[in-house]
Amino acid sequence: MKNYNTEQIRNIGIFGHGGVGKTSLVEVMLYNTGVINRIGRVEDGTTVADYHPEEAQRQSTVHTSLVPVELNNVKLNLLDTPGFSDFIGEVKGTLRVVDTGMFVLSAVDGVQVQHEIIWKFAQKAGLPRIVFINKMDRENASFAKLMNELNEKFNANFAPINFPIGEGLDFKGIVDVISQKAYEFGNDGKPKEVAVPDDLKGQLEEYREKVIEAAAEGDDDLTMKYLEGEELTPEEVISGLRLSIANNRVVPVLCGSAIKNMAVVNLTEFLTQYMPAPKCEDGPLAALVFKTLADPYVGRMNFIRVFRGTLKADSQVYNPNKEKMEKIGQVLYVRGKHSEQTPQVPCGDMAVVVKLTDTASGDTLCDKDNKEQLEGIDFPVPNYTVAIAPKSKNDEDKLGDAVNKLLEEDPSLKVEKNTVTKQTLLTGIGEAHVSIAINNLKRRYGVDVTVEEPKVPYRETIRSKVEAEGKHKKQSGGRGQYGHVWIRFEPLPEGDFEFHEEVFGGAVPRNYFPAVEKGLRESMLEGVLAGYPTVGLKATLYDGSYHSVDSSEMAFKIAASLAFKKGIPNAKPVLLEPINYVEVTVPDEFMGDIISDFNTKRGRVLGTDQTEDGTVIKAHVPASEMFKYANDLKSMTQGRGQFKMEFYSYEEVPAKLAEEIIKKAKAEAEAEK
Known part of the structure; x- marks a missing residue:
């Protein structure tokens, strides 16, 4: 790969629901530009982008893959992202470093869940977008239906750049709206110009007016010219459309079939000509790591995007996140698993740095004399x-x-x-x-x-006050052991444990107090009900006795333990369970299902809020019910729900459930003996 300057680079994230053909589209682009001489198949695990063993096994993308495509002296850095919600972290990393989001849709399945989710992310980031409607050759494909769906579901100005000649099994070509020419495609993917079908001329005129209107919005002078009824020149349409795309005033829509290599050439040319180049500013180096991989042959690989300056091989850089210097050795341009060395990476470009010591995803690499930390990556919270x-x-x-x-x-x-x-x-x-x-x-x-299965970290506590004696007395040849304590145990409303002493007249010498406290703390690690730690306990040493020769710290530690085991069972011990605070964000129509489900999980709904992302349901739910909630929520909302969760407090377990937990814990303890 040759070096390109900033103006010749286009960083494009490819997004969409699983199965829409993102990876196949990238593969055909590589074939059309001469990088590969045979088109690989996702099903066979032979594509350039999906090269990891787990991807071949699943027959779908798991890791974002960097795949540059070069055409017309422009380098398209294509980032092929996973289409399943479990790998949304890969998407988040990509969104942070690209300048355009290309959304690939199936002409049969239309807008799907991941399209909706990622579209919101892209919209919040202010990312220019383009839509490619794939699979126009499939039965029941419908361009018009997709255009309606896009306009219904997304608040954006969609403008068709081309539209199909025939659909489904009759799909044979496209009409290009900007050039007003029609093309059909053979097996080689090369367009052959044909006359625009008469029945499509009205549609062409309608779409052309929309594209010209979008181009006019890109520049104030063009807007005035358009409003005054003057015709825009072809050059003005091109320049105006570029500006409108870059400023999020229009979302271009193109169509074709990746698997049959139809209109992919047109898409690739449009990307090189109309998508925005990276925004770069002069100054010292600032680059962001957006992905990290451990390659068995190359070693640790950090994928970087240069936001300012130039990254050079064999140089020293600073990582402000870790506050450490890093030595840059080899710098690689990669295409899937293939790589080649480069002496430097210009501003706006992407590459891989190998064998850095401390740097991870989301970290900044910058000039050691200008220690600037770039905004990181908003990775999702796992649950x-x-x-x-x-x-x-x-x-x-x-x-x-x-x-x-x-x-x-x-x-x-x-x-x-x-x-x-x-x-x-x-x-x-x-x-x-x-x-x-x-x-x-x-x-x-x-x-x-x-x-x-994860075990629930239950706790134990007491509900009443008791007093208990603990006496450890042992005589067996030589020095004996003697420790004797009276301890009052009572509930502690706030905190885990407090130790007090009210000993009068030296019944227990002061130097044994720490041993008594230690004996209690160790005993609390394994409660009397089910072996879970005891919390919320106030213990007061108020009496006891000692022997001038046989008493020792160990004897008083054991005595305290005996008092604990004797007293706590009489203090109305109960089992506590962790309760989580949960916030679930769903489209409004799923609110009732979420609340009903929380009720079956012994949850308490605290209230709801309306936000731009939907309804937020707040609740307190036992942690034992939430380990697999990610699956439950996905099922209830068709993948549209999101949630976050954090520990809130401990609460008493209902009596019947506590009996089962205690019984199970005792059975497991017996089995381990």
């Missing part, structure tokens, strides 16, 4: 949790390192060790996201894990 456990001791040793590498690659994953349940919890966006992470642990890092 789908499973517990993982190493299958062998060998896997146990390697798990930590392997997990850290996964987290470096994918900020949408989260891993934590729960100190109560002793489980390692892996949290992702959804079931498929987590499944691929687990497969990668084994395939890439040789770590085999089992998957379990």
